[in-house]
Amino acid sequence: MTTTVPFLDLAAVHLDLRDDLDVAWKEVLAHGRFIGGPEVAAFEAAFAAHCEVAHCAGVANGTDALELILAGLGIGPGDEVIVPANTFVATVEAVRTAGARPRFVDVRPDTLLADPAAVAAAITPRTAAIVAVHLFGQMADVDALGKLASRHGLALIEDAAQAHGARYQGRRAGSWGAAAAFSFYPGKNLGALGDGGAAVSDDAQLIDRIRLLADHGRSVDDRFVHEVSGRNSRLDTLQAAALRVKLAHLDRMNEARVALVERYRRGLPSWCVPVAVDPAADPVYHLAVVQVPDRPTVTSALDAAGIGWGLHYPVPCHRQPAFAEYADGPLPVVEEAAGRILSLPLSPGMAPEQVDLVCEVLHDVPI
Incomplete structure (x- = not known):
């Protein structure tokens, strides 16, 4: 592909x-x-x-x-x-x-x-x-x-x-x-x-x-x-x-990231929910992270369309074998989110049309 x-x-x-x-x-x-x-x-x-x-x-x-x-x-x-x-x-x-x-x-x-x-x-x-x-x-x-x-x-x-x-x-x-x-x-x-x-x-x-x-x-x-x-x-x-x-180009590239994520927010289907922005924060969007209800179905559709994606992070640190001894108990919010998060394509030089294509593919996913 x-x-x-x-x-x-x-x-x-x-x-x-x-x-x-x-x-x-x-x-x-x-x-x-x-x-x-x-x-x-x-x-x-x-x-x-x-x-x-x-x-x-x-x-x-x-x-x-x-x-x-x-x-x-x-x-x-x-x-x-x-x-x-x-x-x-x-x-x-x-x-x-x-x-x-x-x-x-x-x-x-x-x-x-x-x-x-x-x-x-x-x-x-x-x-x-x-x-x-x-x-x-x-x-x-x-x-x-x-x-x-x-x-x-x-x-x-x-x-x-x-x-x-x-x-x-x-x-x-x-x-x-x-x-x-x-x-x-x-x-x-x-x-x-x-x-x-x-x-x-x-x-x-x-x-x-x-x-x-x-x-x-x-x-x-x-x-x-x-x-x-x-x-x-x-x-x-x-x-x-x-x-x-x-x-010297960081601020310009960060501004490009912000514009691309705003375009995602306008174009994504309602079931694909971007991480919220704190009212006091000005993000620079290292990643375009969303939460989805059926990640395997969504990632299969992206794969079929030749669209890259990532996971940040599907196993919370307190559930990692290396750190399990420090887990004091369940952490329900992070545990639930770990099964739903998905990172969509994002680069400062990404064309707006590429964001639109990702959104179109997601609109066609049978969720």
């Missing part, structure tokens, strides 16, 4: 930026500083400004960013960290790598983002942090979650891997918590040409600590002295150069 509408068309995204990417590539080849080159600091400064925060530390990937934030905050064995069960497993992996216990909570039925009431109920004397996961391109209710964190003396950490450029109450993703983690996995709204990630914060000491841990614990004053046991988690120069090129 020929693909008529790809789920994500990265080739088209990069073709549009090819000339600028070629220049960036040649500049890095010319100076040869493939680790720690000037493009890294330039991108970090530009991305911090985009997130409307003071500091950014580039790291190897988004999972590392979360782990390093937790480590930088001193969160570890004996601590609990509250996470929504509806997230990619990396959020939970980071908590476990830090040595802390994940405390899973349910989500709101409309946005499928963390339910602040469930978060409040999950706080115990061992709780050290709340992770606000900004899923599908929409920010969680960081106002309510931030107030909870302040009231209980907890750290609010943003997992912004899917929310580059999103806003809540006018403030960018990354500017609400003690720190935020971003992933630059190629399919993200701001994606590298491989792996990459960043931690952002207004806390200079925290970012300095993250840099120290990410560079083998190496002293900034003497490269042969290692102050702590760290790790190797660096954003490569080539990736930073590519990311800086793409960052």
